[in-house]
Amino acid sequence: MRLLKRSWLCLLLKLAIAVGSLSLVFLVSQLNTDWAPGFTHKYSWLEYTADVGGPEKGCNCSAILQGDWKALERAKILTITKDVRKSIQIPDDYYINATTDCRSFKLRRKYIMFPLSKEEEDFPLAFSIIVHHKVQNFERLLRAIYVPQNIYCVHVDKKSKASVSSAISAIASFFPNVFLVSQADNVVYAGWPRVQADLNCMADLYNASTKWKYFINLCGQDFPLKTNLEMVRMLRALRGGNSLESESFPPEKKWRVSYVHQIINGGIQRTNKTKDPPPFNLPIMSGNAYIVVSRGYVRSVLKDRRIHALIEWSKDTYSPDEHLWATIQRVPGVPGSKWPHRKYDMSDLNAIARLVKWEAHEGLEDSMGAVYPECKGTHVRQICVYGAGDLQWLLEHNHLFANKFDVDTDPIAIFCLEKYLRQKALAD
Structure with a gap:
C-alpha cells in the first residue's frame, strides 16, 4: 500500500x-x-x-570546497582536457533553438518553478542583470537565482552581438517574471551608461511589481554564494537597511569628480573643464557598482529631487557607479541610509553586496599586509576571475554574491558552486 x-x-x-x-x-x-x-x-x-x-x-x-589540494590539482588538469574545453563551447544558437520547447528546457535544466518555502514566497526580491556577452554564464547565473516569486530585469548591451541578444531574449521569454529592460543603452566602461542601465532596470522593476522587498544588481559574471532562503533571512535581518560599500572619498581619486568627462569613440576621456560643487553640498562618497538596497532606497532614486540633481551632476564624472550609490546611501532621509560621518563608513568586505578580489590587495596567506589570499584563477582589469581553488575562501564570507566567474576560464568553479547551492537549497 x-x-x-x-x-x-x-x-x-x-x-x-x-x-x-x-x-x-x-x-x-x-x-x-x-x-x-x-x-x-x-x-x-x-x-x-x-x-x-x-x-x-x-x-x-x-573535496574542492574543503580545499583538498589533490582534488584541486585534479580539477586543474580536468579543466584543460579536450572533453571539458569542448563541452563549454555552447553556441548562442543552442539557446535560440531551445525556445521550440520551453517546458523541456526548464525541466532539463532543473529550474525551480515553485517557492521552496512560505518564508521565501512572502519576501520576493528584485534583480537587475547587466549582460553583454557569455550567454552560458548568464543562463547559469539565472538558473542559480531563479524562483517564481522574484522578479528579474535583464539589460543586454546594445553593442552586443545579435546572437547574444537573441539568445538572452529567448531565455527570458521562458519565464513570466523575467523580462528585458524597456530601454537598453550602449554601456561604456567607467562611463555614465553603466549606471543608466541599472537605473532603467530599477524603474522597470519598481513599476512592474509592488511586492518585492529588496533590489540587487548583478552583471553576467556574478554568481551567488547563498541560497535564496539564506538571502531572504539575511535581508530580513537588515530591518529595512541597505548594504553597500560607502566610504570617505580617497584624495587620489578626486580627479574623477573634479573634472568634466566625455564619452568619445566608445571611451571616456577627461577634459580640462572643472566641475561645479555637488548639489545641496552633498558629500561625495566612494563605493562600487554593486548594491543591496531596499525598495524605499529605489523609490528615493526615482523620485527624490536631491537624488535627481545628484544624478545629473554625476553624468559627466569618471566611473559614476563607484560614487553615486555610495553617496545616495549617506543622504539623510533616504530609507535605510547612514549618516555621512566616517564612523558609518562601510567597506566592500563588510557590505554583503559583492565579494571581489582586487589584485592589488592580494598576498600570501601569512602576510599581514594582504587583505585576502592570492587569486587561484586569472585576472581581468585587476580583478580575480575565480578558480576552483578560491571556492573555500569565498564560502567563508558573508556576501550574497561574488565577482568574477567565467565558464571559459574555469568551468569547475561554477559547476561545484552551483551544485553546492542547489543541494543546500533543497535540504533547507
Missing part, C-alpha cells in the same frame, strides 16, 4: 510539472505524510545529477 501511494505521488508531481501547474507542484511538495519519507521535502527531481553537468562532473566538488 505504501509503495502504491508513493507511486501515485510521483505520478501526480510529474503530471503537475508537465502541465505547468506550479500551484499543484507546490501543494504536493508540501504534503507531510509518514509514507513518503525523504521524498516530499527533498525534491529529488531538482537535484543536479550526472546528466546535468558536462565532463567537469568528474571532479570531486566536496
Whole structure:
C-alpha cells in the first residue's frame, strides 16, 4: 500500500510539472505524510545529477570546497582536457533553438518553478542583470537565482552581438517574471551608461511589481554564494537597511569628480573643464557598482529631487557607479541610509553586496599586509576571475554574491558552486 501511494505521488508531481501547474507542484511538495519519507521535502527531481553537468562532473566538488589540494590539482588538469574545453563551447544558437520547447528546457535544466518555502514566497526580491556577452554564464547565473516569486530585469548591451541578444531574449521569454529592460543603452566602461542601465532596470522593476522587498544588481559574471532562503533571512535581518560599500572619498581619486568627462569613440576621456560643487553640498562618497538596497532606497532614486540633481551632476564624472550609490546611501532621509560621518563608513568586505578580489590587495596567506589570499584563477582589469581553488575562501564570507566567474576560464568553479547551492537549497 505504501509503495502504491508513493507511486501515485510521483505520478501526480510529474503530471503537475508537465502541465505547468506550479500551484499543484507546490501543494504536493508540501504534503507531510509518514509514507513518503525523504521524498516530499527533498525534491529529488531538482537535484543536479550526472546528466546535468558536462565532463567537469568528474571532479570531486566536496573535496574542492574543503580545499583538498589533490582534488584541486585534479580539477586543474580536468579543466584543460579536450572533453571539458569542448563541452563549454555552447553556441548562442543552442539557446535560440531551445525556445521550440520551453517546458523541456526548464525541466532539463532543473529550474525551480515553485517557492521552496512560505518564508521565501512572502519576501520576493528584485534583480537587475547587466549582460553583454557569455550567454552560458548568464543562463547559469539565472538558473542559480531563479524562483517564481522574484522578479528579474535583464539589460543586454546594445553593442552586443545579435546572437547574444537573441539568445538572452529567448531565455527570458521562458519565464513570466523575467523580462528585458524597456530601454537598453550602449554601456561604456567607467562611463555614465553603466549606471543608466541599472537605473532603467530599477524603474522597470519598481513599476512592474509592488511586492518585492529588496533590489540587487548583478552583471553576467556574478554568481551567488547563498541560497535564496539564506538571502531572504539575511535581508530580513537588515530591518529595512541597505548594504553597500560607502566610504570617505580617497584624495587620489578626486580627479574623477573634479573634472568634466566625455564619452568619445566608445571611451571616456577627461577634459580640462572643472566641475561645479555637488548639489545641496552633498558629500561625495566612494563605493562600487554593486548594491543591496531596499525598495524605499529605489523609490528615493526615482523620485527624490536631491537624488535627481545628484544624478545629473554625476553624468559627466569618471566611473559614476563607484560614487553615486555610495553617496545616495549617506543622504539623510533616504530609507535605510547612514549618516555621512566616517564612523558609518562601510567597506566592500563588510557590505554583503559583492565579494571581489582586487589584485592589488592580494598576498600570501601569512602576510599581514594582504587583505585576502592570492587569486587561484586569472585576472581581468585587476580583478580575480575565480578558480576552483578560491571556492573555500569565498564560502567563508558573508556576501550574497561574488565577482568574477567565467565558464571559459574555469568551468569547475561554477559547476561545484552551483551544485553546492542547489543541494543546500533543497535540504533547507
